[in-house]
Amino acid sequence: MKKYMIETWGCQMNEEDSEKMAGMLNSMGYESTGNKEDADIIVFNTCCVRENAELKVYGNLGILKNLKKSKPDLVIAVCGCMMQQKGMAENIKKNYPFVNLIFGTHNIHKFPQLLNNAMQSQNTIIDLSEDYNIEEGIPIKRESKIKAFVTIMYGCNNFCTYCIVPYVRGRERSRKPSDIIKEVSNLSEEGYREITLLGQNVNSYGKGLDEDIDFAKLLTRLSDVEGIERIRFMTSHPKDISYELIDVIKNCSKVCKHVHLPLQSGSSRILKLMNRNYSKEKYLKIADKLKSEIPGIALTTDIIIGFPGETEEDFEETLDVVKMVRFDSAFTFLYSKREGTPAFKMKEQVDERVKHERFNRLLELVNSIALEKNKEYEGKTVRVLVEDISKNDGTKLMGRTDTGKLVNFSFEGYNADDLFGKIEDVKIEEAFTWSLNGKIAK
Ligand code: SAH
Ligand code: SF4
Ligand code: F3S
Secondary structure, eight states, X not given: OOEEEEEEOSSHHHHHHHHHHHHHHHHTTOEEOSOGGGOSEEEEEEOOSSHHHHHHHHHHHHHHHHHHHHOTTOEEEEEEGGGGSTTHHHHHHHHOTTOOEEEOSSOGGGHHHHHHHHHXXXXXXXXXXXXXXXXXXXXXXXXXXXXXXXEOEEOOOOOOTTOOHHHHHOSOEEOOHHHHHHHXXXXXXXXXXXXXXXXXXXXXXXXXXXXXXXXXXXXXXXTTSTTOOEEEEEOOOGGGOOHHHHHHHHHOTTXXXXXXXXXXXXXXXXXXXXXXXXXXXXXXXXXXXHHHHSTTOEEEEEEEEOOTTOOHHXXXXXXXXXXXXXXXXXXXXXXXXXXXXXXXXXXXXXXXXXXXXXHHHHHHHHHHHHHHHHHTTTTOEEEEEEEEEOSSOTTSEEEEETTOOEEEEEOTTXXXXXXXXXXXXXXXXXXXXXXXXXEEOO
């Protein structure tokens, strides 16, 4: 059997796209391998949200050059967000002429046909055609048997001034609720217990559809699907989180008590320059409402350090919000200039040294609060959806709480195979910054 390997960079959107490509390759009779040397087809699914992501792709393409020399029949395909940027496909073709196929984020459904074309051609095949129709029914080979990503909307209309995503993923479009419900019902029948609904801004789900539907209503309808026990979602944009949504998270037991609510900056002045459409005060108000309505809710966030023009005072506003909200965890990023975005041209770029110094101060604060919040779990018994053997300790199992905390736990007296996919009581004994340790509660 011929083998393929897919390497994926970037967010869950890309992960789900890669699962679809794996599904299509399986239907074509290929099987997957984790080893580049064994592969007949190598696919790189790329990200360009920050410069680092691109540098990794270039580095990995460089490594493939020798492999291709020793194995001339190897088919190399590069796809994903990075390829959607102006001039990128030509740049790859010129500098890495051994790449057989380049395509973008809008034509994944054409992958089998593109692959065949590439196999029959001496030249690099490039297809960046923009087809905004939503293709349903693509086969999908998921990483997990217990939890699944389900994209509910594609693209983004927000144009935050630092962000490349709207340019490489196109305009916002929502899947029909009936298609989403069908997919989730099938997942339940296959034994899946948790779904994560994906979109760059799930709060604007439903706009442009004929039906009377929004994100809160979709959640309510999905929670009727029997067998699915947990529903997660990401990402919510603070500018349009609704009270209806807060009510659904509060009242619907299947909807997880965790909201990932990217802050980006705590300074209203910077938020305006970022085109985020909310102020520091509005963000704090939403966070307060979520915490008071839903006790124990976990709030996580994304923060960018060193956006053009960010002063020490602006940065301190960010620290201030972090202290007030007390996030369970935060992804922190150094601002990265993306060509084609409005912020690229902004004059007052922040000095690299200053950026790094602020980044370290933020990280220290974020981590100390994350640890304090995790310590609150010590001695408590929590419900954990058991997913797998623990990564660092083969004698333990791992899973997550409703609030998204990673739990590693011992399970003496139980058979691991009986626990996978079940929600079990686990007593937390020790908390760290990134995870909790415990043992199954009898
Ligand atoms: N749609 C999601 C985020 C998608 S990108 C949202 O709006 O929340 C994930 C994160 O990458 C963003 O939240 C932001 O914090 C970060 N990011 C995006 N562009 C960036 C850039 N140019 N430099 C640094 N970080 C960036
Ligand atoms: Fe980027 Fe903003 Fe869209 Fe998120 S909402 S993908 S940060 S433009
Ligand atoms: Fe990267 Fe594309 Fe996601 S740019 S972050 S993979 S939408």
